[in-house]
Amino acid sequence: MNRAEIQKSFVELVRAHARIQDSSVITESSLLVDDLKVNSTRFVDIILEAEDRFKIEVGDDDMKRFERVGDAVDFIYERTVNA
Amino acid sequence: MDRVVITGMGVVAPNAIGLDAFRIALCQGRSGLAFVPQMKELDFGCHVAGIPPLSEESTESYLGPLMRTTNSTMRYAAVAAIDCWRDSGLSMPPSDSAVDWNTAAIIGSSLAGMETAGELVVPETNAGRVRKLGSSAIERVMASCASACVSGILGLGGPTTTNSSACGTGAEAIVNAYWMIREDRIDRVLAGSTEPSSVYAWAGLDSLRVTMRKCNDRPQSAARPLSASAGGLVPSGGAGILMLESLASARSRGARIYAEILGGHSNSGGQRNGGSITAANPEGIVRCVQQSLEVAKVKPSELDYINGHLTGTAGDPKEIRCLSNALDRRLGDMPWINSTKSLIGHGLAASGSMESVATILQLVHGFLHPSLNCEDFHPEISELQPRVPQVSLSAPVRIALKTSFGFGDVNSCVIFRRWDEE
Numbered sequence: 001m002n003r004a005e006i007q008k009s010f011v012e013l014v015r016a017h018a019r020i021q022d023s024s025v026i027t028e029s030s031l032l033v034d035d036l037k038v039n040s041t042r043f044v045d046i047i048l049e050a051e052d053r054f055k056i057e058v059g060d061d062d063m064k065r066f067e068r069v070g071d072a073v074d075f076i077y078e079r080t081v082n083a
Numbered sequence: 084m085d086r087v088v089i090t091g092m093g094v095v096a097p098n099a100i101g102l103d104a105f106r107i108a109l110c111q112g113r114s115g116l117a118f119v120p121q122m123k124e125l126d127f128g129c130h131v132a133g134i135p136p137l138s139e140e141s142t143e144s145y146l147g148p149l150m151r152t153t154n155s156t157m158r159y160a161a162v163a164a165i166d167c168w169r170d171s172g173l174s175m176p177p178s179d180s181a182v183d184w185n186t187a188a189i190i191g192s193s194l195a196g197m198e199t200a201g202e203l204v205v206p207e208t209n210a211g212r213v214r215k216l217g218s219s220a221i222e223r224v225m226a227s228c229a230s231a232c233v234s235g236i237l238g239l240g241g242p243t244t245t246n247s248s249a250c251g252t253g254a255e256a257i258v259n260a261y262w263m264i265r266e267d268r269i270d271r272v273l274a275g276s277t278e279p280s281s282v283y284a285w286a287g288l289d290s291l292r293v294t295m296r297k298c299n300d301r302p303q304s305a306a307r308p309l310s311a312s313a314g315g316l317v318p319s320g321g322a323g324i325l326m327l328e329s330l331a332s333a334r335s336r337g338a339r340i341y342a343e344i345l346g347g348h349s350n351s352g353g354q355r356n357g358g359s360i361t362a363a364n365p366e367g368i369v370r371c372v373q374q375s376l377e378v379a380k381v382k383p384s385e386l387d388y389i390n391g392h393l394t395g396t397a398g399d400p401k402e403i404r405c406l407s408n409a410l411d412r413r414l415g416d417m418p419w420i421n422s423t424k425s426l427i428g429h430g431l432a433a434s435g436s437m438e439s440v441a442t443i444l445q446l447v448h449g450f451l452h453p454s455l456n457c458e459d460f461h462p463e464i465s466e467l468q469p470r471v472p473q474v475s476l477s478a479p480v481r482i483a484l485k486t487s488f489g490f491g492d493v494n495s496c497v498i499f500r501r502w503d504e505e
Contacts, residue, residue, distance in 0.1 A: 041219075041222075042217050042218050042219075044218045045218045046217060048214075048217055
């Protein structure tokens, strides 16, 4: 997957957990909890689903990379490119 | 000390979902028990259970995305609580509403998280996949999963808790809520109980051989309270939720009132005098009934109807003798008595609340539902037979006693009076 494909797929994944559903307001700089209103309790579910969807592993220290859409897409892209 | 009234009810039962459907099912004597293939496949002795016919589609219309993070314990309670809330004339709050500081929730359960423990937590943990459990495993396995779920949906700010006293749980929740309002601690309490439909919840009872094993080919004949051929309980799941409210609060908002709770009491037989973890000390039951009457200021002769605990086990004749002793009324002179478990099985912790809803519906609509499958009445209590309706009866019952007993030798009784405008 190229980065754009990862971005599209990740936004789709996030939307299933976000109260903000309008794709047009979900940008690379959107914060999952503060901007997209993802329930903070469900944050870990997004990471688990990303692990399954992109065949990657997200360690405890990497979780901060998932706070912002663009950072998460970068992280997933790095891991899939280097896999 | 204010009076306590019931202003709303909701029910998810094996034979019906919702008040109107439940009233009709009771009146028609419709059984909600069915053959459960999974119980046969897993080599249970009993292959019959009562599973509420709550569809995913219907549940989703109540819970929306919350569906993903709930189990049947929570779903039954949430659907019954939302129905109860609306039935009491209150509108559903949006998810960002102000907190309702004047409403509490006491929603009991006994085996609350067993379904999630059995299907998810135990197998995943044993397979070394703890990190894959996800965010909702803990909220589905904790004892207070249902009260927490309901409180979050409705934005309740009063005490939110889960009581647990085995099969006495539902009636105990109502007794506890009654005292909270009587003592002017809160205006309203959503009170009741819930229990999952899960083989993991029922396995221990099957192993104990207290489940019915002789009617696997005749599911609707399996629950046989008061009969000579009663051979054990039939497990079931479900929930019943009641809105208990101070009379002042109900009147101030013009709420419709179904019934008044005149009194109630909970106790334990201390596992003495024949009592044990699974059997009741007769003195405990007698004292519980008598103290309920005392609180309610009701004479035994004023009771019109008893909704018994009556499980379809060897305990039924013992319960009847205790009730007779407590009321000092001989069997042929007892109030009307029936067993809702003959229709919906034994909902365990959920039984007391589902059966309280059944009790109040009978008071309000002036009928008694049939106690099924006791044509061969138990010979030890044969004098009682004329007091047990075997077909639906029209009966202007006004004051009812609900009894519930549970493992641990615990007892809870509630006395309801039909509301007649004063």
